[in-house]
Amino acid sequence: MVNIYYDRDADLGLLKDKTVAVLGYGSQGHAHAQNLHDSGVNVVVGLYEGSKCWQRVLDDGLAVATVPEAAARADLIVFLVPDMVQPQVYTQIKPHLRPGKALVFAHGFNILYGQIKPPADVDVFMVAPKSPGHLLRRMYQENKGVPALIAVEQDYSGKARAMALAYACGIGSTRAGVLETTFQEETESDLFGEQVILCGGITALIKASYETLVEAGYEPHVAYFECLNELKLIVDLIYEGGLSLMRYSVSDTAEYGDLTRGPRIINEQVREEMRKILKEIQTGAFAKEWILEYKADAPLFNALRRREREHPIEKIGAELRQMMPWLKKS
Ligand code: NAD
Ligand code: MG
Numbered sequence: 001m002v003n004i005y006y007d008r009d010a011d012l013g014l015l016k017d018k019t020v021a022v023l024g025y026g027s028q029g030h031a032h033a034q035n036l037h038d039s040g041v042n043v044v045v046g047l048y049e050g051s052k053c054w055q056r057v058l059d060d061g062l063a064v065a066t067v068p069e070a071a072a073r074a075d076l077i078v079f080l081v082p083d084m085v086q087p088q089v090y091t092q093i094k095p096h097l098r099p100g101k102a103l104v105f106a107h108g109f110n111i112l113y114g115q116i117k118p119p120a121d122v123d124v125f126m127v128a129p130k131s132p133g134h135l136l137r138r139m140y141q142e143n144k145g146v147p148a149l150i151a152v153e154q155d156y157s158g159k160a161r162a163m164a165l166a167y168a169c170g171i172g173s174t175r176a177g178v179l180e181t182t183f184q185e186e187t188e189s190d191l192f193g194e195q196v197i198l199c200g201g202i203t204a205l206i207k208a209s210y211e212t213l214v215e216a217g218y219e220p221h222v223a224y225f226e227c228l229n230e231l232k233l234i235v236d237l238i239y240e241g242g243l244s245l246m247r248y249s250v251s252d253t254a255e256y257g258d259l260t261r262g263p264r265i266i267n268e269q270v271r272e273e274m275r276k277i278l279k280e281i282q283t284g285a286f287a288k289e290w291i292l293e294y295k296a297d298a299p300l301f302n303a304l305r306r307r308e309r310e311h312p313i314e315k316i317g318a319e320l321r322q323m324m325p326w327l328k329k330s
Pocket of ligand 2: 194
């Protein structure tokens with residue numbers, strides 16, 4: 001049985017006399033830094049010299065230093081720069097590692113795929129919130145939290161697990177529940193999730209259903225409301241009460257269509273492709289492809305990004321969302 005840890009299982013006091021260097025002030029970085037600071041932890045944000053975030057960190061009332069300076073001062077060094085940038089940032093902090101310091105990750109990619117190889121005399125652990133950074137911050141401010149995974153890769157101090165729980169407590173995640181996993185399980189399941197459902201699967205389903213309606217002559221605005229806008233309302237119900245609450249809420253006709261047609265969309269061929277994608281993750285083929293793509297200045301990535309931004313559903317969406325002023329941009 002899996003253990004789930006809550007506030008009562010964590011000792012925030014373990015971080016009391018420690019300094020935490022949060023490297024990066026993007027989606028995760030700003031949320032970790034601010035939540036830890038509000039929990040009474042001594043935080044310094046590490047940025048590269050001339051970063052446009054520098055003033056923002058000061059305005060948010062936090063200490064800021066260059067990456068090497070922050071790492072030199074810190075007991076815990078937290079990697080919240082993009083995964084593809086972490087190996088290069090690691091070379092900058094490496095001279096400042098001392099026995100017993102901790103390297104903290106929010107995703108296991110670089111450790112699992114060998115892009116960062118820490119010495120044996122530091123702790124290496126993960127605290128990975130299962131949420132975008134902005135929600136991590138907002139939920140903390142509302143006295144709530146988002147769930148997180150913790151994992152210990154290397155326990156030099158003998159306290160790595162307790163420190164991971166203390167850190168999870170500091171960012172508010174022990175309010176919601178913290179699961180213990182491994183770097184391998186977190187990385188592989190995270191990549192699988194974002195490729196197959198959360199990002200890749202769902203955007204492909206939205207576009208394919210929208211295009212099918214529009215090709216058949218239906219009004220694009222109607223197709224947008226049906227295939228994109230309403231998705232949030234359906235997902236909110238699933239999030240709140242599982243598939244059952246959603247099915248309870250929709251009409252019998254919708255539920256009959258769901259039960260009989262859903263399996264025809266996600267059929268055996270689609271499941272086979274899911275298994276293939278999982279294999280590519282497990283063998284490191286995906287990691288290798290992405291690392292090489294990034295090193296080549298991401299030509300494919302940039303081209304795909306551009307093409308996707310120009311998809312008609314994005315134009316229609318921008319127009320329709322303007323008429324819904326309550327959809328504030330975050
Ligand atoms: P991000 O792209 O939002 O932010 C990156 C930050 O790093 C920015 O502040 C950027 O200015 C800074 N940066 C970039 N290059 C730098 C350099 N050379 N030196 C110093 N700073 C530099 O990144 P993110 O999405 O917050 O991801 C950070 C980590 O968190 C990754 O390991 C990611 O896998 C993990 N993670 C992200 C999310 C998420 O919702 N975004 C969720 C869970 C885990
Ligand atoms: Mg994820």
